[in-house]
Amino acid sequence: MLAAETRLRLFRAGFATIAATRADRWLAPAAQGLGLILTFHHVRPEAPGPYAPNRLLAITPDFLDRVLATLRRRGFDLIDLDAVPGRLRRPGRRPFAVLTFDDGYRDNLEHARPVLRRHGAPWALFVTADYAAGTGRLWWVELERAIGRLDRVRAPEIGLDLPARGAAQKGAAFAQLYRLLRAGPEERLLAVIARLSGEAGLDPTAITRELCLGWDELRALAEDADVTIGAHTLTHPMLAKHGPETARREIAESRAVIAARLGRVPQHFSYPVGDPTSAGPRDFALAAEAGFSTAVTTRPGHLFAEHAGHLHALPRVSVNGCFQSEAALTALLSGVPFLAWNRGRRLNVA
Template sequence: MLKRAIISAGLYGSDLVRAHAWARFARGRGVILTFHHVRPSPPEGFSPNRLLEITPEFLGTVLDTLDALGFEIVPLDEVPSRLAGPEPERPFCVLTFDDGYRDNREHAAPILAARDAPWTLFVTRDFALGRGRFWWRELEEAVRRSPRIRHDGLDLPAGTDAEKARAYETLYWRLRAGPEDVLRATTRRLAEAAGVDVAALSAEACLGFDEIAALARDPRVTLGAHTLTHPMLAKHDVETARREIAESRAALAGATGREIRHLAFPVGDPGSAGPREFALAREAGFATAVTTRPGHLFAEHAAHPHALPRVSVNGLHQSAGALRALLSGLPLLAWNRGRRVVAA
């Protein structure tokens, strides 16, 4: 909660001083934006993953704001040349959508098509096959349906929305800190004990390969790989990580007939993807690989195309002011302690 308050203060403070108008040094050459769900707002109450979704209306606000600030929306394919080439007259922006959600086609695609905006959809193979594990949703549904959560010495009340939020945050971060097999086993056990149909979570949420192939017939749509099973790669041995990266590219290309040149690391923070994973993405032949490490793109990133930062469009901050602050680059450069490239 404190971390979110600090982020909010940074965003709204940056907009208050109109950083987008004067902090050109922080903006860099461009930015890659990250989205997940695009759909109407959920009901108020317990919604711990609300940060992963924005409304269709706010997606329109994002496009309006990019236009007002002079950003040019470009395909991900253009990023390497724009980083290596001369300083552009206008900053560029790339729009990326992770996981392959059905609502991206239903709600985002029509808005993007109406603006003739190119975008990238990163696809996890098992999600497209309807057999993936949305462990964060498993945990959410377990907490939603349970009056108490018990695990490994924890006994957390979960009767009210506030108690559920605290229980979710406590268990989420404890599990994230440990081995991924323990995390997945725990969320499955808790979800199934609460009556959750674990298998249905990804099957209902994500596009199948036939639907993805049809969507990709639009020349504005670029497809990218997002591994086979959506693991935190750095928590696994090198052969597992290599297979997740390389075989996901082959699986997506085979299912869609499209060339797959780009990779998004699942979760994408330093605990999930680091120098080893960047090297594996390069070894697998990807032109770029993107993280969730926050930051804008500078010319120096031309030397690190497999460790590109992105800026998450957070569903908890759906305002033009917060977006202007992110697009200024100033709060992100401050977050990175003045470092333009963070690839270690």
């Protein structure tokens, strides 16, 4: 937990330094690409409590409003994903921004959509088929809620036995368990969290039905001309941890299921988790093979002309709930933090 808090402090200090030195202005010509794709998850007004390890995935509607106002003020064109390949090949005079929301959460409809409509902003929603069916597992939410109910977290599968009384101990237990489970096979991760959920008296599918939009809601949302529905696999696996046939099925069949359910074929794909440990060149090729026009990762960075040749490995910029500040936002839009993060590289597709 201390390591996580240290990282947060370092990021905040970095954003503050960029703002204080106005590096977001004078370094932007070297750092800012032709545009960027922003990543969102939850949008909800409730403030997180003292124990909220997944708070990085949630921003408030007010901050979403600030994001959109700042984009307009800084001269970004708000475009949809269909327009990205053309803008990479034939850049406009202004930078562009694309708004994407992963997983298919109900709060995107209830709290994000009114803000997006007010700004006339197009947006994309990447849907996990099993979440829409109410049968999938939001395992990171399960883990948070299970630890929230338990006074002790025992995971003999990975040699952990941790106290979990009070917010600090619960946060530390979540951080340690999450790190160790993510580093191993996904089957073990799901099994350990399922057992802890059972001990805590949780129903995983009830959590999914509570938080995610169902097919009927998605069918109505898909009629909105400002909304692009994309695919986010069948079950939300970390694809790189699985064999090629599993990865191919998760990618291709999610496209077919969404097309059958919503009456339109999704043209865009988002890799679950999306970092290099979760999606790599094999998966980029599978997304192209499945017929998607673009596919997005969570590898951080802006978009440059070179990305026109890598449309199935597009980077994104995460709007992180831990950094809902003007300093963080302007730094991210400038591209300056990614000069160091990507060591000066424009492309990160290996």
